Amino acid sequence: MSAFDFPSIYNFPPFFTQQPNEATWQTQAQLWISIILSYCRFYKIHRLDLSDALTTELFYNKSINRRLKLETLQSIIKMMIKQGLAEWDPPNKKTSAFIYWKKPEEWATSISNWVSENGLNNSIVTLYEIAHGEASEGTEFHEIDQAVLLKALDVLVKKGEAQTLQATNAEEMGVKFFGTG
DSSP states (O other): OOOOOOOGGGGOGGGGSOOSSHHHHHHHHHHHHHHHHHHHHHHTOOEEEHHHHTTSTTTEETTTTEEOOHHHHHHHHHHHHHTTSEEESSTTOSSEEEEOSSOHHHHHHHHHHHHHHTTOTTSEEEHHHHHHSGGGTTSTTTTOOHHHHHHHHHHHHHTTSEEEEOOSSGGGOEEEEOSOO
16 A cells, blocks of 8 residues: 655644644634545544544654654644544543544445445345445445444434344344335
8 A cells, every 4th residue: 555645744844733823723724624634534544543643644754753643633632623524532521533624424425325236125134234334345434443433324324314223233233225226
């Protein structure tokens, strides 16, 4: 797999320090949001543990010896949450976050389209089959984080397009998709 191609701003040392001017900070944060979303999409990352993430290339540029501070990353995630692009996990802590490079509603649409294209309407499929099965290979949701998958399926349940069927563990949990397929 090729490496992620960071934009040139990533090599600018002040980019790793929260700027005191509010307008500059807003621009800086939006650039960080764009990089985070692109990076997470590239590597199919659905959840960031903030402390661990600060040691990765995403927030630590070894070539210029600059690292983003935890407080700055938390501020960026807070902005992402306001834009519907992230969610604290768990909600009462600010140590880990879901990163929505694709929102649950968008995942729901992708899954619904896949169900129709594969003639799976009116059948039961396990969460494992959706996230890891041969039929889902090559889809963007193959290897999706289980919690994000459940959020996407919840969207389909609320729309009346699916019903979840409980099991002894989440991967064996079934989903019945409704439709004419």
